[in-house]
Amino acid sequence: MKSVISVEGLKKxxxxxxxxxxISFEVGKGEIFGLLGPSGSGKTTTIKILTGELEPSGGLVEVLGYQHGAFKKSEYVRSLGILSDNSSLYERLTVKDNLALFRKLYNTEQSKVDQVLKDVGLEKHINKRVKDLSKGMKQRILLCKAVLHEPAVLFLDEPTSALDPVTTDSIHDMLLKIKARGTTIMLTTHNMDEATVLCDTVAFLNEGIIIDNGSPDALRQSYKTNDMHITYDDGRTKQISLSPENKVQLEAALFDTNVVNMKSDYPTLGEVFKKVTGKELV
Known part of the structure; x- marks a missing residue:
C-alpha cells in the first residue's frame, strides 16, 4: 500500500x-507515527514543512499524493487537521461558538461537534467562554477543532506538553479513537511514555538527523541486555546476567524474602534514546 506521508532526503x-x-521516513494509512527528540532537534520544523508553513531546502516530500509545491492548495489544507503552537481559539467566545465557526467553515454537521466534545469529556462545558477554561481544557478544544472535519491526516506538535496526567490520558484516548476511524496521525513529542502508548512507529530525531526508527517494542528489544537488577530491603543492589551459569544465584534471589524488587534490563524509550545519543530528553 502506498504511504500517506513520504519524506525522502528532507533538508532545511x-x-x-x-x-x-x-531525513527520510514513511507513514502508512491509519498509523500513528511519532517523531521523537529533545527541543531544538527539528521536530517542529518537519511538521511545518509537511503542513506547508515552511518550504524545504532539499529533498522530496509527499502527503496524500500532494508534493510540497501543492501544499498551499485549499483542497490539501482542508484534508489536514493541525494542532501546533500556532493553533488558537477566540477567547471571548464560548466553546459552542468557537466550534460553530469551524463547523461552518468545513461544512460539517452539529452532531460532529457534539461527538468530539463527548470524546474529550467537555460536552458539559459547551456554553463556557474559552477565557474561563483551564489550559488542559483549551488544549482539548483545540484538538476538537483539529478533528472536527474528520481530516485524512492529523499533525500534532507536542499535543500534551505541560498538561496534567488526567488530561493527557483523555487526549490519548481520543487519538486512539481517531486512529481507529482510519485517520493517519503524525505527532512530535519529547514524551517517550506518550510515544510508547500511542505510536505504531517512532523515529528518533537528534540535531536534524534520524538516528534510529522502528516500533517502540522493537527498539526497546534491540537495546535490552540479559541482566537482572535486584534490589534488597537494605538498599543494596545487585546485577546478575541471565545465563545458565548464574541459575543458582537467580533462583536464590527469587525466593529471598529480603529482595524487594527484581527487574530485567528492558529499557524505556527514553533510556534507549539516551543510549543512542548520550543525551537526556528535555
Whole structure:
C-alpha cells in the first residue's frame, strides 16, 4: 500500500544553521507515527514543512499524493487537521461558538461537534467562554477543532506538553479513537511514555538527523541486555546476567524474602534514546 506521508532526503537550512540534515521516513494509512527528540532537534520544523508553513531546502516530500509545491492548495489544507503552537481559539467566545465557526467553515454537521466534545469529556462545558477554561481544557478544544472535519491526516506538535496526567490520558484516548476511524496521525513529542502508548512507529530525531526508527517494542528489544537488577530491603543492589551459569544465584534471589524488587534490563524509550545519543530528553 502506498504511504500517506513520504519524506525522502528532507533538508532545511536557516541562514547558516542546518535544522534538518537529509531525513527520510514513511507513514502508512491509519498509523500513528511519532517523531521523537529533545527541543531544538527539528521536530517542529518537519511538521511545518509537511503542513506547508515552511518550504524545504532539499529533498522530496509527499502527503496524500500532494508534493510540497501543492501544499498551499485549499483542497490539501482542508484534508489536514493541525494542532501546533500556532493553533488558537477566540477567547471571548464560548466553546459552542468557537466550534460553530469551524463547523461552518468545513461544512460539517452539529452532531460532529457534539461527538468530539463527548470524546474529550467537555460536552458539559459547551456554553463556557474559552477565557474561563483551564489550559488542559483549551488544549482539548483545540484538538476538537483539529478533528472536527474528520481530516485524512492529523499533525500534532507536542499535543500534551505541560498538561496534567488526567488530561493527557483523555487526549490519548481520543487519538486512539481517531486512529481507529482510519485517520493517519503524525505527532512530535519529547514524551517517550506518550510515544510508547500511542505510536505504531517512532523515529528518533537528534540535531536534524534520524538516528534510529522502528516500533517502540522493537527498539526497546534491540537495546535490552540479559541482566537482572535486584534490589534488597537494605538498599543494596545487585546485577546478575541471565545465563545458565548464574541459575543458582537467580533462583536464590527469587525466593529471598529480603529482595524487594527484581527487574530485567528492558529499557524505556527514553533510556534507549539516551543510549543512542548520550543525551537526556528535555
Amino acid at each position: 537550512q536557516f541562514d547558516n544553521e542546518e535544522a534538518l540534515k537529509d
